[in-house]
Amino acid sequence: MAEFSDAIALLKADHREVEDLFEKFERAGSGAKQAIAEKICNALKIHAQIEEEIFYPAFRGKVEDDTLDEAYVEHDGAKVLINDIMAGNADDDFYDAKVTVLSEDIKHHVHEEEMPSEGMFAQCRETDVDLVALRDAMLARKAELQAQADAGGLPPAQLAAIKAVAG
Numbered sequence: 001m002a003e004f005s006d007a008i009a010l011l012k013a014d015h016r017e018v019e020d021l022f023e024k025f026e027r028a029g030s031g032a033k034q035a036i037a038e039k040i041c042n043a044l045k046i047h048a049q050i051e052e053e054i055f056y057p058a059f060r061g062k063v064e065d066d067t068l069d070e071a072y073v074e075h076d077g078a079k080v081l082i083n084d085i086m087a088g089n090a091d092d093d094f095y096d097a098k099v100t101v102l103s104e105d106i107k108h109h110v111h112e113e114e115m116p117s118e119g120m121f122a123q124c125r126e127t128d129v130d131l132v133a134l135r136d137a138m139l140a141r142k143a144e145l146q147a148q149a150d151a152g153g154l155p156p157a158q159l160a161a162i163k164a165v166a167g
Contacts, residue, residue, distance in 0.1 A: 004135055004139075005132075005135075006131035006132050006134070006135050007055060007131045007132075007134035007135040007138055008121045008124065008125065008131060009135070010135050010138055010139065010142075011047070011051065011055065011113070011121070011138075012114065012121075014043065014047045015110045015113075015114070017043060018040060018043050018044060018047070018106060019106075019107075019110075021036060021039055021040045021043065022040060022099075022103040022106070024036050025037060025040065025099055025103075030090060033090045033095075033096070033099075034089055034090040037085050037090070037095075037099050038085075038086065040099070040102070041082045041085055041086050042149045042153075042154060044078060044082055044102075044106065045079075045082060045145075045149075045154050045157050046142055046145045046146060046149065046154070048075045048078070048079065048157065049141070049145060050138045050141050050142050050145070051071070051075070052072065052075065052160050053141060054134065054137050054138050054141060055134065055138060056068050056071060056072070058129050058134055059120075059123075059124050059127060059129060062124075062127040062128075062129065063120065063123035063124060063126075063127065064123065067112075067120050067123060068120075070112065071109070071112070071113070071120060072160045074105065074108070074109045074112070075109075075160060076159045076160060077105055078102060078105050078106060078109070079157035079158070079159055080159075081098050081101060081102040081105070082102065082157050083156045083157055084098055085098050085099060085102065086156070087156075
């Protein structure tokens with residue numbers, strides 16, 4: 001489990017993995033696009049779930065509420081596109097456009113989290129939260145979700161912010 005120094009290093013590694021997949025999608029021929037898009041969507045679903053279940057709650061009340069609230073809403077915007085992409089196929093109208101918009105949304109979200117000094121991760125580093133223990137919990141949950149994805153697929157992504165307000 002020591003592959004990543006802490007929870008933030010794990011999340012940043014996920015960010016780099018997805019950025020690489022988006023680049024592969026852009027360069028891919030039409031026959032390979034759907035498989036790459038599904039990898040992107042599964043990686044993002046897993047990443048969002050470990051952030052929402054473990055990472056974000058650990059920092060509620062310790063970093064700016066607006067920072068966390070925006071992250072949940074940004075996730076929800078991405079999840080709408082993820083579910084749409086997963087329900088469709090590469091021959092659908094707007095398929096490539098949806099993946100491109102998802103890529104742009106994710107780039108913005110990553111920037112918000114990774115921005116030096118005022119980004120979410122910088123704020124999180126200023127707290128007393130044990131980022132190594134958090135990493136271990138996140139890695140365990142990520143492994144469970146990856147096994148589920150490999151075994152037969154993850155269910156559609158659930159919208160968190162809407163649920164939090166409605167529920």
